[in-house]
Amino acid sequence: MDIRSKFERLGTDAAPGQEGRQQAGGIEPLLRGGNIVGTPVDFSHGDVDAFNPTPGSFEVFTAGVESGGKQAYTEYRGALGIREELATRLAAFTEAPVDPRDGMIITPGTQGALFLAVASTVARGDKVAIVEPDYFANRKLVEFCEGRIFPVQLEYASVEGRSGLNLDQLENAFKSGTKVFLFSNPNNPVGVVYSSDEIDRIAALASHYDATVIVDQLYSRLLYSRVDYAHLRARNANSEKVVTIMGPSKTESLSGYRLGVAFGAKDIIARMEKLQAIVSLRAGGYGQAVLRTWFNEPEGWMTRRIQDHEAIRDDLLGVFRAAPGIDVRMSEAGSYIFPSLPRLSVSGADFVRILRVQAGVIVTPGTEFSPHCENCVRLNFSQDHASAVAAAKRLTALVERYRA
């Protein structure tokens, strides 16, 4: 494959955050009625002005700058002292040991960790099991590495108390030679959490078929009432086959510092560091210091943050469930909600553009997460509460207006 063909498959035009580069041209003939005014809301990512970064994070960054060269030039896998602090806290959180010296790497965001993990485990032609729907970059990472995607459906709409992962499909993937399984838990975009039983089944299958599992647990701290969370790394018989990825960009609103971590399988972490050495050298040195605030927030701060998000979730659920033809599963964790819309007279892609032009509402089209989700949109509701609810109402009003 030549380089142009390879990149033609790597489209990012509809990716979250790129709306500023999109042209809205050509949709005028499709428009019905006038604009609906209201505070614009960009649901493509969380609003760090509504939910501020962890208290003290800037002060810790400042101390990092003041400590000078030691903090500017760390090992490629990050400063050992910081890895040691984090290892203890991450082991307690995930209920399994973390080796700070050889079993952990600090990366530029969780995106950096995902890239390194996939590129360190997937060679050309390797089969990779990918959940549909799941985080938009997962498929693209496999495509960039010239792996082959084996899709596994998440039948989230038809079940309760579990994610709905089709475990038969996952086993078929392993049976037909898939050696890597990559998934997010809580799921992005749906916001469902895999049940304890599902995690045990995934662990058993992965062990039986000797597969590597890369699990993106970015939102695993933001759990709503009465939701239990099982850490795969504590359930998998072969810990050298599991890489767990987390970071403080979302719940903790530290995205501006670009920080993530991957921990677990030492062999894979070693390859990830080799690759980081030629991809970006290291996560920004001064920024690494900010990780000292992580899992170390002021008393009660995280509880309050979760409550605030849960209140927004409840209100958005109310708005969507009151709208005829909109189906939505309750988010159990994280700040995503993924309603499916009724049949419209315009395409899903055009509706997303119309929403932006007529209602000042930016959402991410469902096709970024699965080829089967053309009628869904993803909203990151880590936003100003009142603005988010008002924007969701504008969305449902436009659904009515464009209903087929």
Place this chain on the structure above:
Amino acid sequence: MDIRSKFERLGTDAAPGQEGRQQAGGIEPLLRGGNIVGTPVDFSHGDVDAFNPTPGSFEVFTAGVESGGKQAYTEYRGALGIREELATRLAAFTEAPVDPRDGMIITPGTQGALFLAVASTVARGDKVAIVEPDYFANRKLVEFCEGRIFPVQLEYASVEGRSGLNLDQLENAFKSGTKVFLFSNPNNPVGVVYSSDEIDRIAALASHYDATVIVDQLYSRLLYSRVDYAHLRARNANSEKVVTIMGPSKTESLSGYRLGVAFGAKDIIARMEKLQAIVSLRAGGYGQAVLRTWFNEPEGWMTRRIQDHEAIRDDLLGVFRAAPGIDVRMSEAGSYIFPSLPRLSVSGADFVRILRVQAGVIVTPGTEFSPHCENCVRLNFSQDHASAVAAAKRLTALVERYRA
């Protein structure tokens, strides 16, 4: 190729900055005499405590944090306002237009820019011309992309007033189908600058053979007395085939913020942004603000910085030229010096380990830059002046001690 074999070729054990992970075990039987005491110096990278970051950089970062979400979540290619400021200054510096909207991307360090540029131009099996010696990651990037390296020798030791690039070899590379040429100017590790005539010849060859040129100009601001610098992008007939890479990590000591830029060919920049979206999303949002200080330093600051480095260079040249059997070309730019050592009774790799153990001096082995440079070592002399000179003298003393 399976993933393990692929990564076995990507060694980083001897890479600059990784000395903390190396074991010095096994060299005791080789040691002669005792340790030579002195302030330890790590020549593997510049010392940002000796040469501080640009004045005002931290204040501009702080303003970035205070501006909140707008700065935390930029386009993947970086904040447009910052690109616009930079485009004007980079166009003036490189003597050719820069398009801020479509012809520039902000990356996590120049390492990030190099990775994206190579991975966006080199597909599996493509031939890439690589200078020997040149920056250690260049070869590894091509290997990671499964390209094929066509080496071109830099015969720097035998010429004056030019870099010594073997232009016949470069033309042979193009003749035999090489479509990408990647090189650093000033050259890392030698510190030589390509002459105006050499740049014109490279531009003419690249145009004639329709090849893409990626030029790493990281050190192009740190030019010593009586050195002229030619910007390839101002000389190449086809600007859509040239990508120029720069960043403020070295001369400006802003490495802790991880910032680089690539500018030029719009098609390639567009592919680089697609790839950045899955590799790290964007350069750290808050950190991008620091670029506002770049090419915008206080009056006289850069002149002073260059003079300070030139004074260290002169003293190190004096130390090395006084030592029998050490050959060294004068660095014309940047903060690297690349002496070749006489025949020793230990291998180059062991001598580097001995230097660290017996003299507290960390250097980078020449083999990181070329398979033909086993007898060379690279020093980054952006260090405390007196400590650097004393450390260079300890190095020459150990050369005497281990002479074959």
